Amino acid sequence: MRTGKNNSVRETIAPIILFLAIELLDELVDGVRGAAWPLIRHDLQLSYVQIGLVLTLPNVIGSVIEPFLGIWSDLGQRRPLILAGGLAFAIALGLISISQEFDFFLIGFIVLNPASGSFVSLSQASLMDLEPTRHEQNMARWALAGSLGNVAGPLLLAGVNVLQRGWRGAFCLLAILTGLLLILLWRYPTAAIAGSHSDPAKFSFKHGIWNAIAALKRPSVFRWLALLEFSDLMLDILRGFIALYFVDVMGANPTQASLAVSVWLGFGLLGDFLLIPLLERIRGLDYLKISASLVLCIYPVFLVSSNLTIKLIILGCLGLLNAGWYSILKGQLYSTMPGQSGAVLTLSNITGFVGSFIPLMLGFVAQQIGLQSAMWLLLAAPIALLLGLPSDLSKQKQ
DSSP states (O other), X not given: XXXXXXXXXXXXXXXXXXXXXXXXXXXXXXXXXXXXXXXXXXXXXXXXXXXXXXXXXXXXXXXXXXXXXXXXXXXXXXXXXXXXXXXXXXXXXXXXHHOOSHHHHHHHHHHHHHHHXXXXXXXXHHHHHHOTTOHXXXXXXXXXXXXXHHHHHHHHHHHHHHTTOHHHHHHHHHHHHHHHHHHHHHHSOGGGGOOSOOOTTTSOHHHHHHHHHHHHTSHHHXXXXXXXXXXXXXXXXXXXXXXXXXXXXXXXXXXXXXXXXXXXXXXXXXXXXXHHHHTTTSOHHHXXXXXXXXXXXXXXXXXXXXXXXXXXXXXXXXXXXXXXXXXXXXXXXXXXXXXXXXXXXXXXXXXXXXXXXXXXXXXXXXXXXXXXXXXXXXXXXXXXXXXXXOSOHHHHXX
C-alpha cells in the first residue's frame, strides 16, 4: 500500500518539476535578452526602430496564433503541441545564436514567440490539470520558477561573457538546454500532458471556440481576466518604467537605475518564495486583499518621496507585496474554468492582446503630462483588486 502511494506521489512530483523547469528556461531566455540588448545593438548595428520591431512584431504574431493553440490543446493534442513547440523553441534560439544580420535575428524571435506559447503556456495548462484543487499553490511555484529565471538570466549572460562567448554563446547554451528538456519531455508518460478532452468526436475545434466565447460572457471568468490585466499595472508595466522613472524623475545615474531594477527583482523573488508556504496557511484571496490595501497606502509614498534611499526601500516593499498577484489571480481563473485549461490560455491571450496597448497609452500620457504624473495611474491596480475581488468565493464560481 505504501509503495503504491509513493509511486503516486512520484508520478505527480516529476511532471511538476519538469513543467517548472520549462518556465525557468523561458524566463532565462527573457532575462538574457533583456540584459543582452546593448551587446546585440552594437554587434548588429540596430536602430531603435529595429529594436522596437523585434519587441512588437513577434508579440503581435504570437497573439494571433496562441488563442488557437489553447483550443486545439483541449482536443487531446496537447502532447504533440508541447513537443513541437519545444522543438521550434530550440530552433529559434539556434537561429538567434548564429544570426549575423537583423533579418535573421528578427525571424528567430518571430518563431520564438508562438513556440513559447505552445511549449511554455501549454506546460502551464498541464501543470494546472495535474492538481485541480491546488491551482493557486502550483501557480505560486510557477511564478517562483519564472522569477528565478529572470534573475538568473543576466548572471548567465555575464558568465558566458567571462568565457568570451558573447550573447550568441548564451543563446546557443539556452538552445542546448531546451534540447535536453525536450528529451526528458519526450520520454515522459503521455498521460501527464494529455489535453483535457481526448475525444475529438465529442469536442470539436468549433465547439471549443464557442465554449471559450461563452466562458468570456460569464461574470466570474471576466472578473479574473479583467483583474489580471489591472494587476499587471503594478507588475510588468511598473517594472518596465522603473529604470526610466529613476533616471528621468529622480535624476539617478544608470548604475542607480540598475540597482532599482535589481531591488524590485530581488524582493519579488523573495516574495514568490515566501508565498508558497503562506498559501498553505491562508486563502489566496485574503492575502490579495491585505496586499492590495498595503500597496494602495505605500505606493503614493513612493511617488511623493524625494529621497532615493527611501524610494528604494519602498520599491522593495512593493516588489514583495505584489509577488502573489499574478499566480493567485491566474489560479482562480483556472479554478473557475475546470477542464478547460486550454481555453483559459485562449482567453488570457485575447485579453492580454488588449492589455498590451496599456504601456503605449501610459507612454502617451507621460509624454503629455510627464512621467511623474502618469505613474499615479498605476494606482488603478490595487483599487481594482479591492473593488473587484469577491467577498464570497463560493458565490462567484456559480
